[in-house]
Amino acid sequence: MGKDYPPTIEVIEICLLAGKIMLQGGAETYRVEDTMTRIAASLGIPHSHSYVTPTGIIFSTDGTEPAKLIRISERSTDLYKVTLVNGVSRKISSGELDGKDALARLKEIESADYTFPVYQQILAASIASGCFLIMFLGNWTDFIPAMIAGGLGFVSFIYVHRVVQIKFFSEFIASLLIGLIAYFFVYTGLGTELDKIIIGSVMPLVPGLLITNAVRDLMAGHLVSGLSKGAEAFLTASAIGAGIALVFTF
Amino acid sequence: MFMLTHMITSFIASAGFGVLFNAPKKSLLKCGFVGMVGWFVYIGLVNWQYDAVISSLIAAFTIAVISQIFAKIYKTPIIIFSVAGIIPLVPGGIAYDAMRNFVENDYYTAIQLAAKAFMISGAIAVGLVISEVINQMIRKVQFKSRI
Numbered sequence: 001m002g003k004d005y006p007p008t009i010e011v012i013e014i015c016l017l018a019g020k021i022m023l024q025g026g027a028e029t030y031r032v033e034d035t036m037t038r039i040a041a042s043l044g045i046p047h048s049h050s051y052v053t054p055t056g057i058i059f060s061t062d063g064t065e066p067a068k069l070i071r072i073s074e075r076s077t078d079l080y081k082v083t084l085v086n087g088v089s090r091k092i093s094s095g096e097l098d099g100k101d102a103l104a105r106l107k108e109i110e111s112a113d114y115t116f117p118v119y120q121q122i123l124a125a126s127i128a129s130g131c132f133l134i135m136f137l138g139n140w141t142d143f144i145p146a147m148i149a150g151g152l153g154f155v156s157f158i159y160v161h162r163v164v165q166i167k168f169f170s171e172f173i174a175s176l177l178i179g180l181i182a183y184f185f186v187y188t189g190l191g192t193e194l195d196k197i198i199i200g201s202v203m204p205l206v207p208g209l210l211i212t213n214a215v216r217d218l219m220a221g222h223l224v225s226g227l228s229k230g231a232e233a234f235l236t237a238s239a240i241g242a243g244i245a246l247v248f249t250f
Numbered sequence: 251m252f253m254l255t256h257m258i259t260s261f262i263a264s265a266g267f268g269v270l271f272n273a274p275k276k277s278l279l280k281c282g283f284v285g286m287v288g289w290f291v292y293i294g295l296v297n298w299q300y301d302a303v304i305s306s307l308i309a310a311f312t313i314a315v316i317s318q319i320f321a322k323i324y325k326t327p328i329i330i331f332s333v334a335g336i337i338p339l340v341p342g343g344i345a346y347d348a349m350r351n352f353v354e355n356d357y358y359t360a361i362q363l364a365a366k367a368f369m370i371s372g373a374i375a376v377g378l379v380i381s382e383v384i385n386q387m388i389r390k391v392q393f394k395s396r397i
Contacts, residue, residue: 026271028329079273079330086327115272128266131259135289136343195350199343203263204270208340209333215375241349248353 005044006099008065014099015039016070017106019050019057021085026077026209029217029225032057035089039102042093053225054232077209080114118158125204126151133200138193142200145182145191150201153178157205168239171205175243178202183247198244207236253290260289260338268334277330280320284335288313292339302366303373306339310377313339318385332378341370 005011015036022032032052036059040048051058054075060067088105091097097105115121129150130143138146157174164170182198185191210233218226264285268278288309295305317331348363 077271079271083274083326116269121270124266124269128263131263134259135256135338199346203342206340206342208337211371212336212375212378216379219379245349245353
Protein backbone atom coordinates (compact mmCIF):
# COMPACT_ATOMS: atom_id res chain seq x y z
CA MET A 1 0.00 0.00 0.00
CA GLY A 2 2.98 2.32 0.48
CA LYS A 3 1.41 3.99 3.45
CA ASP A 4 3.40 3.91 6.65
CA TYR A 5 1.31 2.91 9.61
CA PRO A 6 2.13 3.82 13.22
CA PRO A 7 3.63 1.05 15.37
CA THR A 8 1.15 -1.52 16.60
CA ILE A 9 1.52 -0.59 20.25
CA GLU A 10 0.54 2.98 19.46
CA VAL A 11 -2.53 1.82 17.55
CA ILE A 12 -3.59 -0.27 20.50
CA GLU A 13 -3.21 2.77 22.74
CA ILE A 14 -5.35 4.89 20.42
CA CYS A 15 -8.07 2.24 20.25
CA LEU A 16 -8.18 1.72 24.00
CA LEU A 17 -8.31 5.44 24.72
CA ALA A 18 -11.11 5.95 22.21
CA GLY A 19 -13.02 3.01 23.66
CA LYS A 20 -12.53 4.25 27.21
CA ILE A 21 -13.85 7.75 26.50
CA MET A 22 -16.85 6.41 24.63
CA LEU A 23 -17.74 3.87 27.29
CA GLN A 24 -17.42 6.46 30.07
CA GLY A 25 -19.65 8.75 28.05
CA GLY A 26 -22.41 6.15 27.96
CA ALA A 27 -22.15 4.82 24.41
CA GLU A 28 -23.66 1.47 23.51
CA THR A 29 -21.37 -1.54 23.69
CA TYR A 30 -21.62 -2.40 20.01
CA ARG A 31 -20.69 1.15 19.05
CA VAL A 32 -17.57 1.03 21.22
CA GLU A 33 -16.45 -2.28 19.73
CA ASP A 34 -17.25 -1.12 16.22
CA THR A 35 -15.29 2.12 16.64
CA MET A 36 -12.27 0.33 18.06
CA THR A 37 -12.04 -2.27 15.30
CA ARG A 38 -12.64 0.40 12.67
CA ILE A 39 -9.84 2.63 13.97
CA ALA A 40 -7.53 -0.39 14.14
CA ALA A 41 -8.43 -1.44 10.60
CA SER A 42 -7.73 1.97 9.13
CA LEU A 43 -4.41 2.21 10.99
CA GLY A 44 -3.15 -1.06 9.55
CA ILE A 45 -4.44 -3.79 11.83
CA PRO A 46 -7.23 -5.49 9.88
CA HIS A 47 -7.91 -8.23 12.43
CA SER A 48 -8.42 -7.11 15.98
CA HIS A 49 -10.62 -8.32 18.78
CA SER A 50 -12.24 -6.26 21.43
CA TYR A 51 -14.25 -7.35 24.40
CA VAL A 52 -16.19 -4.55 26.01
CA THR A 53 -18.02 -4.69 29.31
CA PRO A 54 -19.25 -1.71 31.37
CA THR A 55 -16.33 -2.15 33.78
CA GLY A 56 -13.44 -2.89 31.45
CA ILE A 57 -12.17 -3.26 27.89
CA ILE A 58 -9.86 -5.98 26.57
CA PHE A 59 -8.29 -5.31 23.19
CA SER A 60 -6.05 -7.66 21.30
CA THR A 61 -4.50 -7.80 17.86
CA ASP A 62 -3.68 -10.95 15.94
CA GLY A 63 0.10 -10.42 16.10
CA THR A 64 2.56 -11.05 18.87
CA GLU A 65 1.72 -7.85 20.71
CA PRO A 66 0.26 -8.49 24.14
CA ALA A 67 -3.46 -7.99 24.65
CA LYS A 68 -4.19 -4.95 26.72
CA LEU A 69 -6.80 -4.35 29.35
CA ILE A 70 -8.24 -1.09 30.57
CA ARG A 71 -10.34 -0.65 33.68
CA ILE A 72 -13.38 1.61 33.73
CA SER A 73 -14.35 2.63 37.23
CA GLU A 74 -16.37 5.80 36.78
CA ARG A 75 -19.22 5.99 34.29
CA SER A 76 -21.42 8.94 33.53
CA THR A 77 -23.41 10.22 30.59
CA ASP A 78 -21.51 12.62 28.37
CA LEU A 79 -22.86 12.40 24.85
CA TYR A 80 -20.69 15.28 23.66
CA LYS A 81 -17.50 13.27 24.20
CA VAL A 82 -19.07 10.31 22.40
CA THR A 83 -19.77 12.58 19.44
CA LEU A 84 -16.24 13.97 19.47
CA VAL A 85 -14.61 10.53 19.55
CA ASN A 86 -16.96 9.43 16.78
CA GLY A 87 -15.73 12.38 14.73
CA VAL A 88 -12.09 11.45 15.39
CA SER A 89 -12.79 7.88 14.31
CA ARG A 90 -14.39 9.11 11.09
CA LYS A 91 -11.37 11.32 10.37
CA ILE A 92 -8.98 8.42 10.97
CA SER A 93 -10.98 6.22 8.59
CA SER A 94 -10.95 8.86 5.87
CA GLY A 95 -7.22 9.43 6.36
CA GLU A 96 -7.48 13.02 7.56
CA LEU A 97 -5.82 12.25 10.88
CA ASP A 98 -2.69 10.12 11.34
CA GLY A 99 -1.87 8.10 14.43
CA LYS A 100 0.08 10.74 16.34
CA ASP A 101 -2.46 13.52 15.81
CA ALA A 102 -5.32 11.21 16.69
CA LEU A 103 -3.68 10.22 19.97
CA ALA A 104 -3.06 13.87 20.86
CA ARG A 105 -6.64 14.78 20.00
CA LEU A 106 -8.07 11.90 22.04
CA LYS A 107 -5.93 12.83 25.06
CA GLU A 108 -7.18 16.38 24.75
CA ILE A 109 -10.81 15.14 24.65
CA GLU A 110 -10.24 12.87 27.65
CA SER A 111 -8.85 15.56 29.93
CA ALA A 112 -11.24 18.33 28.88
CA ASP A 113 -14.49 18.97 30.69
CA TYR A 114 -17.29 19.78 28.29
CA THR A 115 -20.20 19.44 30.68
CA PHE A 116 -22.69 22.24 31.08
CA PRO A 117 -22.14 24.45 34.15
CA VAL A 118 -23.77 22.99 37.26
CA TYR A 119 -26.33 25.77 37.59
CA GLN A 120 -27.52 25.15 34.04
CA GLN A 121 -27.86 21.42 34.75
CA ILE A 122 -29.87 22.16 37.88
CA LEU A 123 -32.05 24.60 35.98
CA ALA A 124 -32.63 22.01 33.25
CA ALA A 125 -33.49 19.35 35.83
CA SER A 126 -36.00 21.55 37.61
CA ILE A 127 -37.69 22.78 34.42
CA ALA A 128 -37.86 19.21 33.12
CA SER A 129 -39.46 18.13 36.42
CA GLY A 130 -42.15 20.77 36.07
CA CYS A 131 -42.82 19.79 32.47
CA PHE A 132 -43.06 16.12 33.39
CA LEU A 133 -45.66 16.98 35.97
CA ILE A 134 -47.82 18.53 33.24
CA MET A 135 -47.19 15.57 30.92
CA PHE A 136 -48.37 13.18 33.61
CA LEU A 137 -51.64 15.12 33.73
CA GLY A 138 -50.85 17.08 36.88
CA ASN A 139 -52.30 20.44 37.87
CA TRP A 140 -50.65 23.70 36.87
CA THR A 141 -50.74 24.71 40.55
CA ASP A 142 -48.21 21.94 41.24
CA PHE A 143 -45.79 23.20 38.59
CA ILE A 144 -43.66 25.35 40.92
CA PRO A 145 -43.53 22.74 43.76
CA ALA A 146 -42.38 20.09 41.26
CA MET A 147 -39.72 22.46 39.91
CA ILE A 148 -38.38 23.17 43.38
CA ALA A 149 -38.47 19.52 44.47
CA GLY A 150 -36.81 18.32 41.24
CA GLY A 151 -34.14 21.02 41.34
CA LEU A 152 -33.25 20.48 44.99
CA GLY A 153 -33.26 16.71 44.49
CA PHE A 154 -30.80 17.06 41.63
CA VAL A 155 -28.60 19.44 43.66
CA SER A 156 -28.42 16.96 46.52
CA PHE A 157 -27.70 14.14 44.05
CA ILE A 158 -24.69 16.04 42.64
CA TYR A 159 -23.27 17.16 45.98
CA VAL A 160 -23.82 13.93 47.89
CA HIS A 161 -22.19 12.09 45.00
CA ARG A 162 -19.14 14.35 45.32
CA VAL A 163 -18.76 13.52 49.01
CA VAL A 164 -19.70 9.83 48.93
CA GLN A 165 -18.61 8.06 45.78
CA ILE A 166 -21.44 5.51 45.95
CA LYS A 167 -24.14 6.10 43.35
CA PHE A 168 -26.74 4.06 45.21
CA PHE A 169 -26.43 6.21 48.30
CA SER A 170 -26.60 9.58 46.55
CA GLU A 171 -29.69 8.50 44.60
CA PHE A 172 -31.30 7.29 47.81
CA ILE A 173 -30.66 10.61 49.57
CA ALA A 174 -31.86 12.62 46.56
CA SER A 175 -35.16 10.76 46.26
CA LEU A 176 -35.67 10.89 50.02
CA LEU A 177 -35.27 14.67 49.86
CA ILE A 178 -37.68 14.89 46.92
CA GLY A 179 -40.25 12.89 48.83
CA LEU A 180 -39.90 15.08 51.92
CA ILE A 181 -40.13 18.34 49.96
CA ALA A 182 -43.19 17.13 48.06
CA TYR A 183 -44.78 16.01 51.31
CA PHE A 184 -44.02 19.41 52.84
CA PHE A 185 -45.67 21.23 49.93
CA VAL A 186 -48.81 19.12 50.13
CA TYR A 187 -48.88 19.41 53.93
CA THR A 188 -48.74 23.20 53.81
CA GLY A 189 -51.34 23.31 51.07
CA LEU A 190 -49.04 24.75 48.40
CA GLY A 191 -49.25 21.55 46.36
CA THR A 192 -52.27 19.39 45.72
CA GLU A 193 -51.27 15.97 44.35
CA LEU A 194 -48.40 14.32 46.20
CA ASP A 195 -48.01 11.46 43.70
CA LYS A 196 -47.77 13.67 40.64
CA ILE A 197 -45.24 16.03 42.24
CA ILE A 198 -43.01 13.12 43.28
CA ILE A 199 -43.17 11.38 39.88
CA GLY A 200 -42.34 14.59 38.03
CA SER A 201 -39.42 15.55 40.22
CA VAL A 202 -37.93 12.05 40.36
CA MET A 203 -37.70 11.82 36.55
CA PRO A 204 -34.22 13.45 36.22
CA LEU A 205 -32.81 10.61 38.34
CA VAL A 206 -34.56 7.77 36.50
CA PRO A 207 -32.09 5.48 34.68
CA GLY A 208 -33.80 5.67 31.29
CA LEU A 209 -30.56 5.54 29.30
CA LEU A 210 -29.35 2.47 31.19
CA ILE A 211 -32.57 0.51 30.73
CA THR A 212 -32.74 0.97 26.97
CA ASN A 213 -29.02 0.40 26.50
CA ALA A 214 -29.28 -2.78 28.56
CA VAL A 215 -32.05 -4.25 26.41
CA ARG A 216 -30.33 -3.23 23.18
CA ASP A 217 -27.06 -4.79 24.30
CA LEU A 218 -28.87 -8.00 25.20
CA MET A 219 -30.54 -8.15 21.80
CA ALA A 220 -27.27 -7.46 20.01
CA GLY A 221 -25.73 -10.47 21.76
CA HIS A 222 -23.58 -8.58 24.27
CA LEU A 223 -24.94 -10.66 27.10
CA VAL A 224 -22.45 -9.70 29.80
CA SER A 225 -22.74 -5.96 29.34
CA GLY A 226 -26.50 -6.16 28.86
CA LEU A 227 -26.97 -7.99 32.13
CA SER A 228 -24.62 -5.76 34.08
CA LYS A 229 -26.23 -2.58 32.74
CA GLY A 230 -29.59 -4.06 33.65
CA ALA A 231 -28.30 -4.71 37.17
CA GLU A 232 -27.10 -1.13 37.43
CA ALA A 233 -30.47 0.18 36.25
CA PHE A 234 -32.26 -2.07 38.73
CA LEU A 235 -30.06 -0.83 41.58
CA THR A 236 -30.72 2.79 40.64
CA ALA A 237 -34.45 2.20 40.38
CA SER A 238 -34.59 0.47 43.75
CA ALA A 239 -32.52 3.24 45.35
CA ILE A 240 -35.05 5.79 44.14
CA GLY A 241 -37.92 3.57 45.19
CA ALA A 242 -36.45 3.02 48.65
CA GLY A 243 -35.98 6.75 49.19
CA ILE A 244 -39.58 7.49 48.25
CA ALA A 245 -40.88 4.51 50.20
CA LEU A 246 -39.22 5.79 53.35
CA VAL A 247 -41.27 8.98 53.12
CA PHE A 248 -44.50 6.99 52.95
CA THR A 249 -43.71 4.98 56.04
CA PHE A 250 -43.81 8.12 58.20
CA MET B 251 -55.12 23.08 23.61
CA PHE B 252 -54.49 19.81 25.42
CA MET B 253 -52.19 18.56 22.66
CA LEU B 254 -50.41 21.93 22.40
CA THR B 255 -49.58 21.95 26.11
CA HIS B 256 -48.26 18.42 25.86
CA MET B 257 -46.15 19.22 22.82
CA ILE B 258 -44.55 22.27 24.44
CA THR B 259 -43.86 20.57 27.77
CA SER B 260 -42.44 17.43 26.13
CA PHE B 261 -40.22 19.58 23.92
CA ILE B 262 -38.82 21.42 26.93
CA ALA B 263 -38.46 18.26 29.01
CA SER B 264 -36.54 16.39 26.29
CA ALA B 265 -34.26 19.35 25.64
CA GLY B 266 -33.68 19.58 29.40
CA PHE B 267 -32.61 15.97 29.40
CA GLY B 268 -30.28 16.79 26.53
CA VAL B 269 -28.57 19.23 28.91
CA LEU B 270 -28.36 16.62 31.69
CA PHE B 271 -26.86 14.06 29.29
CA ASN B 272 -24.49 16.74 27.98
CA ALA B 273 -25.57 16.42 24.37
CA PRO B 274 -23.79 18.81 21.98
CA LYS B 275 -25.29 22.32 22.20
CA LYS B 276 -26.25 22.32 18.53
CA SER B 277 -28.36 19.20 18.89
CA LEU B 278 -30.40 20.29 21.93
CA LEU B 279 -33.29 21.60 19.86
CA LYS B 280 -33.28 18.44 17.76
CA CYS B 281 -33.40 16.35 20.96
CA GLY B 282 -36.42 18.35 22.01
CA PHE B 283 -38.03 17.85 18.62
CA VAL B 284 -37.51 14.08 18.70
CA GLY B 285 -38.96 13.91 22.21
CA MET B 286 -41.91 16.04 21.20
CA VAL B 287 -42.82 13.87 18.22
CA GLY B 288 -42.47 10.69 20.29
CA TRP B 289 -44.69 12.00 23.05
CA PHE B 290 -47.19 13.35 20.52
CA VAL B 291 -47.54 9.90 18.97
CA TYR B 292 -47.80 8.25 22.38
CA ILE B 293 -50.35 10.58 23.92
CA GLY B 294 -52.37 10.63 20.69
CA LEU B 295 -52.60 6.84 20.61
CA VAL B 296 -53.42 6.61 24.31
CA ASN B 297 -56.20 9.14 23.80
CA TRP B 298 -57.57 6.96 21.02
CA GLN B 299 -57.98 4.18 23.61
CA TYR B 300 -54.96 2.20 22.49
CA ASP B 301 -53.09 0.16 25.07
CA ALA B 302 -50.09 1.90 26.69
CA VAL B 303 -47.76 -0.96 25.63
CA ILE B 304 -48.66 -0.74 21.94
CA SER B 305 -48.54 3.06 22.05
CA SER B 306 -45.06 2.97 23.59
CA LEU B 307 -43.91 0.52 20.93
CA ILE B 308 -45.12 2.70 18.07
CA ALA B 309 -43.82 5.90 19.67
CA ALA B 310 -40.40 4.38 20.31
CA PHE B 311 -40.29 3.17 16.71
CA THR B 312 -41.12 6.67 15.45
CA ILE B 313 -38.43 8.17 17.68
CA ALA B 314 -35.83 5.71 16.41
CA VAL B 315 -36.67 6.40 12.77
CA ILE B 316 -36.39 10.17 13.22
CA SER B 317 -33.17 9.76 15.21
CA GLN B 318 -31.71 7.65 12.44
CA ILE B 319 -32.56 10.28 9.85
CA PHE B 320 -31.04 13.01 12.04
CA ALA B 321 -27.96 10.88 12.71
CA LYS B 322 -27.44 10.45 9.00
CA ILE B 323 -27.94 14.13 8.18
CA TYR B 324 -25.77 15.53 10.98
CA LYS B 325 -23.22 12.66 11.05
CA THR B 326 -23.48 12.12 14.80
CA PRO B 327 -24.14 8.94 16.81
CA ILE B 328 -27.83 8.04 16.86
CA ILE B 329 -27.80 7.70 20.65
CA ILE B 330 -27.78 11.49 21.13
CA PHE B 331 -31.27 11.86 19.69
CA SER B 332 -32.87 8.58 20.66
CA VAL B 333 -31.98 8.74 24.36
CA ALA B 334 -33.42 12.19 24.96
CA GLY B 335 -36.42 11.23 22.85
CA ILE B 336 -37.41 8.11 24.75
CA ILE B 337 -37.10 9.67 28.22
CA PRO B 338 -40.74 10.89 28.28
CA LEU B 339 -41.92 7.36 27.44
CA VAL B 340 -40.09 5.70 30.35
CA PRO B 341 -42.83 4.35 32.64
CA GLY B 342 -41.71 6.32 35.68
CA GLY B 343 -45.24 6.93 36.87
CA ILE B 344 -46.28 3.28 36.76
CA ALA B 345 -43.04 2.16 38.39
CA TYR B 346 -43.68 4.71 41.13
CA ASP B 347 -47.23 3.48 41.67
CA ALA B 348 -45.93 -0.08 41.87
CA MET B 349 -43.36 0.93 44.48
CA ARG B 350 -45.94 2.78 46.50
CA ASN B 351 -48.27 -0.22 46.53
CA PHE B 352 -45.41 -2.47 47.59
CA VAL B 353 -44.74 -0.21 50.55
CA GLU B 354 -48.41 -0.14 51.47
CA ASN B 355 -48.48 -3.96 51.49
CA ASP B 356 -50.87 -4.16 48.55
CA TYR B 357 -48.74 -6.73 46.73
CA TYR B 358 -51.47 -7.81 44.33
CA THR B 359 -51.78 -4.37 42.71
CA ALA B 360 -48.04 -3.78 43.02
CA ILE B 361 -47.11 -6.87 40.99
CA GLN B 362 -49.66 -5.96 38.31
CA LEU B 363 -48.23 -2.46 37.97
CA ALA B 364 -44.64 -3.72 38.02
CA ALA B 365 -45.42 -6.19 35.23
CA LYS B 366 -46.95 -3.39 33.21
CA ALA B 367 -43.90 -1.14 33.73
CA PHE B 368 -41.70 -4.02 32.62
CA MET B 369 -43.83 -4.61 29.52
CA ILE B 370 -43.69 -0.93 28.57
CA SER B 371 -39.91 -0.68 28.94
CA GLY B 372 -39.59 -3.86 26.91
CA ALA B 373 -41.86 -2.35 24.23
CA ILE B 374 -39.71 0.79 24.06
CA ALA B 375 -36.58 -1.29 23.55
CA VAL B 376 -38.26 -3.50 20.94
CA GLY B 377 -39.42 -0.41 19.05
CA LEU B 378 -35.86 0.89 18.94
CA VAL B 379 -34.49 -2.47 17.84
CA ILE B 380 -37.10 -2.99 15.09
CA SER B 381 -36.21 0.33 13.48
CA GLU B 382 -32.53 -0.57 13.65
CA VAL B 383 -33.15 -3.93 11.99
CA ILE B 384 -35.19 -2.30 9.21
CA ASN B 385 -32.45 0.28 8.72
CA GLN B 386 -29.84 -2.46 8.36
CA MET B 387 -32.03 -4.35 5.92
CA ILE B 388 -32.47 -1.24 3.76
CA ARG B 389 -28.74 -0.65 3.81
CA LYS B 390 -28.05 -4.22 2.74
CA VAL B 391 -30.52 -4.06 -0.12
CA GLN B 392 -29.00 -0.78 -1.33
CA PHE B 393 -25.53 -2.28 -1.08
CA LYS B 394 -26.54 -5.32 -3.14
CA SER B 395 -28.28 -3.32 -5.83
CA ARG B 396 -25.17 -1.16 -6.19
CA ILE B 397 -23.10 -4.24 -7.04
